[in-house]
Amino acid sequence: MKYKQKSAEGLTRREILKGGLYGSLATALSPSLWLSGCGKQRHVQKPNIILIVVDTLRTDHVGCYGYHRNITPNIDKLAQEGILFRNAISSAPWTAPSVATMLTSQYPCVLGIRNHCVVIDSRFPLISEVLKQHGYATHGVVSHAFISANLGFAKGYDSYDEGPASSHGGISSPAVTYKAVSFMQKKHEEPFFLFAHYVDPHNNFRLHGEYNYYPSYKGAVRDNHPILPLRQIRHSLSKDDIKYLLALYDSEIAFTDAHIGQLLDELKKQGLYEDSIIIITSDHGEEFMERGWIGHSITLYQELIHVPLIMKLPRCKARIIDSPVGLIDIAPTIYQYMGLKTPDGSEGKPLDISPHASITTRPIFSETFKTALLGDRIEKIVVPIIAFRSIISGNSKLIYDEKKDLEQIYDLSEDPDERSNLAGQHGTQNKRLKALLSEWIDYVEAKQKRGPTQSEKELFTPEQRKQLESLGYLRSSP
Secondary structure (H helix, E strand, O other), X not given: OOOOOOOOOOOOHHHHHOOOOOHHHHHOOOHHHHOOOOOOOOOOOOOOEEEEEEOOOOHHHOHHHOOOOOOOHHHHHHHHOOEEEEEEEOOOOOHHHHHHHHHHOOOOOOOOOOOXXXXXXXXXXXXXXXXXXXXXXEEEEOOOHHHOHHHOOOOOOOEXXXXXXXXXXXXXXXXXXXXXXXXXOOOOOOOEEEEEEEOOOOOOOXXXXXXXXXXXXXXXXXXXXXXXXXXXXXXXXOHHHHHHHHHHHHHHHHHHHHHHHHHHHHHHHOOOOOOOEEEEEOOOOOEEOOOOOEEOOOOOOHHHHEEEEEEEOOOOOOEEEOOOEEHHHHHHHHHHXXXXXXXXXXXXXXXXXXXXXXXXXXXXXXXXXXXXXXXXOHHHOOEOOOOEEEEEEOOEEEEEEOOOOEEEEEEOOOOOOOOOOOOOOOOHHHHHHHHXXXXXXXXXXXXXXXXXXXXXXXXOOHHHHHHHHHOOOOOOOO
């Protein structure tokens, strides 16, 4: 897949970092111009907004992105009626920083989220707060402790339901849909913003009988296999075992998609579908031994940060946008469409979704400092603290390992699986990527407000800690 791009000649690195390449074009577009290709339908000034985040959903397991199994028919149908971004990039490969970036339009390290969770910096408003200030009813229903009210994610919501998170080790999509639909069925005097977070595709992977894609499997991997023991045997897994693991993952995705379909059907039943903004995306992907690991958090390869992104605008024609964009751009895009002022200091830019948009290059940045666990004791940690940053500009990608001072550079158009490191080639593009990433690191580190942080015991309830320990996110209590 090749990107079309314009030259960056004549722009300084600072202008590029501040979105100069297409940010200036996008911010010049009024909402009415954005909809110039959508027919003569009226412009909906205050549409309902539904943001659906599917945790751990890899782009290459979604039908509208070319997956061979028909496991996402409802997401695919929405893509046929909306804007499909082929190259959307998450700012981080784990839930807390990715979703925080999505909702605040700030980079994770600016928010103070590095190798552990913190309360979201109050300097940066969430989209729920901005919409609440402009007359929206706001409701969230979430299913992961990493986006809990204790961490500041509930700011600006009239109601924030974390009930499904208690069943993280089980099955939560039915509860998320039920609670979201119950909210939509209420009589609303004002427009609403609904944030629905689905977590079932996250490990542990469950088999749903209706979606069994490998019924003849007889190997060592089992339904609901705990992630920590699974990692301990990962190097002994056969290709057939990995095939079954992927079948379980697909079962989770298909199950979740079916429940998203119920939510979308309810919007249609209520007569709300056509005039609503509906966004479906993911926070990150998942590794299945492509690089010797099962899970996420610890690298910045495309299987983790390349995520689906679909936007359906009121009465607008479907189209595809190929240029790289970031989840950090979602909130500013909504503000621009609504004619609202983007909060000062936002790092994302409104996405140019006009029918004949010029395709240009803008750097997209990601980062991770997270470690991961193999076993349930401190001495069994096998992945040391890491510090990776990356930049994607057009077809080119640079991953920088701050701990080892090593660089990886890939041409994503020729090497989408990132197997051929071009860092040894001292071309102009490589030097440009290094300079941009270096300046961006200096910029975000200077912007971060450092201060005292709360301990994990203060941030999570005992039940939440138990769930997170079982997933390898936290060390077990002594």
